[in-house]
Amino acid sequence: MASQLLLLAFLAIISSIALASDPSSLQDFCVADPKTLDILVNGVVCKDSKLVDANDFFFSGLHLAGNTSNAVGSHVTPVNVAQISGLNTLGISIARIDYAPWGINPTHTHPRASEILTVLEGSLKVGFVTSNPENRHITKVLQKGDVFVFPVGLVHYQQNVGYGNAVAIAALSSQNPGVITITNVVFGSKPDISADILAKAFQVDENAVYNFQSK
Numbered sequence: 321m322a323s324q325l326l327l328l329a330f331l332a333i334i335s336s337i338a339l340a341s342d343p344s345s346l347q348d349f350c351v352a353d354p355k356t357l358d359i360l361v362n363g364v365v366c367k368d369s370k371l372v373d374a375n376d377f378f379f380s381g382l383h384l385a386g387n388t389s390n391a392v393g394s395h396v397t398p399v400n401v402a403q404i405s406g407l408n409t410l411g412i413s414i415a416r417i418d419y420a421p422w423g424i425n426p427t428h429t430h431p432r433a434s435e436i437l438t439v440l441e442g443s444l445k446v447g448f449v450t451s452n453p454e455n456r457h458i459t460k461v462l463q464k465g466d467v468f469v470f471p472v473g474l475v476h477y478q479q480n481v482g483y484g485n486a487v488a489i490a491a492l493s494s495q496n497p498g499v500i501t502i503t504n505v506v507f508g509s510k511p512d513i514s515a516d517i518l519a520k521a522f523q524v525d526e527n528a529v530y531n532f533q534s535k
């Protein structure tokens with residue numbers, strides 16, 4: 321009995337320091353109150369529950385294809401707490417991703433969410449890379465109906481490996497997963513990370529760094 325209590329206490333401590341998703345809600349819901357967005361707390365202040373209605377839990381538009389006419393040939397339509405205020409404190413969100421033929425969703429990571437992706441149309445090559453020191457590249461080609469998981473924090477990508485458009489739906493374990501696009505943070509920061517730092521990190525000439533930064 322005492323050992324079971326100790327184990328429970330241990331598990332409680334572990335779970336309180338290693339949450340893999342947003343903290344759970346202490347009420348049925350806490351619809352984000354747009355009038356309080358200037359109050360900076362971890363999350364968003366709740367709207368008066370008597371004033372909440374169905375539209376606070378609603379979004380329309382994921383039937384619409386995103387515009388993939390851009391350099392990478394993909395478009396993400398996010399539906400997180402910024403689009404559905406009722407997602408505040410619930411620890412989930414969703415997105416539609418459209419891919420032109422051979423388009424990519426470039427290497428990126430979500431600092432606050434694991435992702436589970438399902439292919440609605442087309443074929444996607446997907447992959448993620450584990451952390452140091454292994455940096456193991458785990459990759460697979462997915463067909464329509466296939467589902468793949470990207471663990472929280474790990475760098476991942478998708479590529480449309482077909483001649484038609486591809487569409488995927490991604491569900492994420494945060495109301496606000498965040499996106500860190502590797503090329504943007506390394507070569508597109510404002511202000512720049514010094515070229516000598518990046519040249520040494522990537523073991524290339526500084527001119528190669530200037531070339532990346534110019535894009």
Ligand SMILES: *[C@@H]1O[C@H](CO)[C@@H](O)[C@H](O)[C@H]1NC(C)=O
Nearest residue numbers: 385386387388389390391395
């Ligand atoms: C898609 O984006 C491109 C580039 O920004 C733009 O020229 C084009 O008009 C857009 N197409 C539609 C249908 O909005």
